[in-house]
Every structure is written in C-alpha cells, then in structure tokens.
Amino acid sequence: MMKAKTHPMPDPMTGSTTRPLNHDPAQGDPVFEGVYGPFTIDATDRREVLGYRLALLAVGVGEAALLWQWRSFGDGTPLWPWLLVMAVGLGLALLWIHIYLRPLHRALQLFWLLGCAGGLVLAARVGANAMLPALAADSRWIWAVGPFFAALAGIGFKEFFCFQRPEAIGVTLLLPATLLGRLAGLLDGPTTFTLLAVQTALLLVLCLRKFPMPAAADVGDKSVFAYLESQNRPSNA
Numbered sequence: 463m464m465k466a467k468t469h470p471m472p473d474p475m476t477g478s479t480t481r482p483l484n485h486d487p488a489q490g491d492p493v494f495e496g497v498y499g500p501f502t503i504d505a506t507d508r509r510e511v512l513g514y515r516l517a518l519l520a521v522g523v524g525e526a527a528l529l530w531q532w533r534s535f536g537d538g539t540p541l542w543p544w545l546l547v548m549a550v551g552l553g554l555a556l557l558w559i560h561i562y563l564r565p566l567h568r569a570l571q572l573f574w575l576l577g578c579a580g581g582l583v584l585a586a587r588v589g590a591n592a593m594l595p596a597l598a599a600d601s602r603w604i605w606a607v608g609p610f611f612a613a614l615a616g617i618g619f620k621e622f623f624c625f626q627r628p629e630a631i632g633v634t635l636l637l638p639a640t641l642l643g644r645l646a647g648l649l650d651g652p653t654t655f656t657l658l659a660v661q662t663a664l665l666l667v668l669c670l671r672k673f674p675m676p677a678a679a680d681v682g683d684k685s686v687f688a689y690l691e692s693q694n695r696p697s698n699a
Contacts, residue, residue, distance in 0.1 A: 496685030503678045511677040514558035519669040520551030525662045542590040549578050552614055560682050570616040577610020604645045611637055632664025
C-alpha cells in the first residue's frame with residue numbers, strides 16, 4: 463500500500479507526479495511514484511518529449527508561413543514546401559507523443575497517413591503548386607486531406623484534456639469546425655482564412671507554452687504504460 467506521506471500522488475490529469483521523489487541529480491534520473499509503482503524519466507524520455515514539442519512547433523510554423531505566403535503573394539507562389547513541413551512535423555509528433563491508449567495512438571497515426579495520401583492524390587491531380595487553390599475552389603477536396611487535420615485535432619484534444627490549456631481549443635474545436643463549415647458551404651473563403659489564422663496563432667501559443675514544462679508532464683505515468691503493456695502480452699499460463 464502506498465503511503466501518501468512518503469510518495470506524492472500523481473496528477474489526476476497527466477498521470478505524472480508534480481515533483482520527483484529523488485531531487486538529487488547525483489542519484490541519477492528523477493524517480494516518480496506512479497499509480498502502479500515508481501518510474502524514472504530518463505534521457506530517452508526527455509529526447510522524445512523535446513522531439514515532440516519541436517515537431518508540433520514545426521506544424522504551427524509551417525501553417526503560419528503557408529497562410530502568410532498565400533495571403534501576401536497569392537496562388538502564383540509555391541506553397542507545397544510548407545505543406546511538407548506540416549506533414550513531416552505532424553508525423554514525428556505522433557511518433558513521439560505519449561498516449562496511454564494504444565488504439566487511440568494508432569488511430570491518430572492512421573488519420574495522418576490517410577490525410578497525407580489524400581494530399582498526394584490532390585497533388586497528382588492538380589500539381590503541387592495548385593493544391594491550395596484547388597482546395598479553395600473545390601471544398602470537396604477537404605474529404606481527401608481532412609484526416610490529416612483530424613489527427614492534428616486529436617493532439618489538440620489530448621493537450622486540452624491533460625493540461626486544460628485554453629489555446630488548445632483552437633486545434634480541438636476551431637480547426638474541425640472551420641473545415642466542416644467550409645465543406646458544408648457555410649463559410650466563405652475570407653472567413654475560412656481568418657478562422658484558420660486564429661487557429662494557427664493558438665497552435666503556436668500552445669507549442670511555445672510547452673517548452674518550459676518539465677518533461678515528466680508530457681511523458682505521463684510510465685507505470686500505467688507498463689501495466690497496459692503487460693495486459694496486452696499473452697499469458698504463458
């Protein structure tokens with residue numbers, strides 16, 4: 463039985479303790495008390511968390527640059543490099559993100575893959591430089607690339623659920639609402655652009671606010687991961 467006076471309780475939202483049991487760097491990696499036992503946040507965890515944060519930031523920067531370039535120079539300028547930055551960034555973010563439920567994690571990766579495949583089909587049909595104009599002219603193409611943004615919205619939901627950051631609403635709600643509104647014919651081009659710009663700004667705020675956070679906040683309770691993994695392994699009995 464865990465003794466509350468000895469071990470700090472895990473945060474109810476992140477699953478991670480608010481402070482490590484071991485504060486002395488000379489003793490090695492910090493040790494936390496999880497729901498199913500103690501765990502450490504090691505150098506690999508810290509690299510993955512940094513990679514996740516940088517990859518998610520790349521998505522935000524890529525989207526911001528794409529919208530700025532499109533607004534400033536119009537359809538005649540190549541925009542596909544920023545789409546590539548977003549695709550790679552989101553793929554890496556989904557590689558390094560920590561989500562307890564493996565089926566949910568795999569579902570988000572599948573959405574990313576389907577959205578990227580849809581983008582390739584769009585590029586093959588209209589050309590890489592005409593992808594954004596084609597999306598603006600024919601909203602039905604949102605069906606092709608929509609899963610990509612569903613994966614991004616999934617990350618936003620995870621961030622809002624774990625940390626209650628209000629800026630996560632931009633990705634969780636504003637992004638899908640904007641795309642669905644455009645698909646349904648409820649939003650015109652300028653309104654869609656404005657809402658996407660607001661969503662991008664909120665995504666950048668979300669990304670930048672993550673960097674001062676300790677790595678343990680993004681890793682969560684590793685004892686839960688270990689427990690779920692043990693439940694998935696076939697029994698030898």
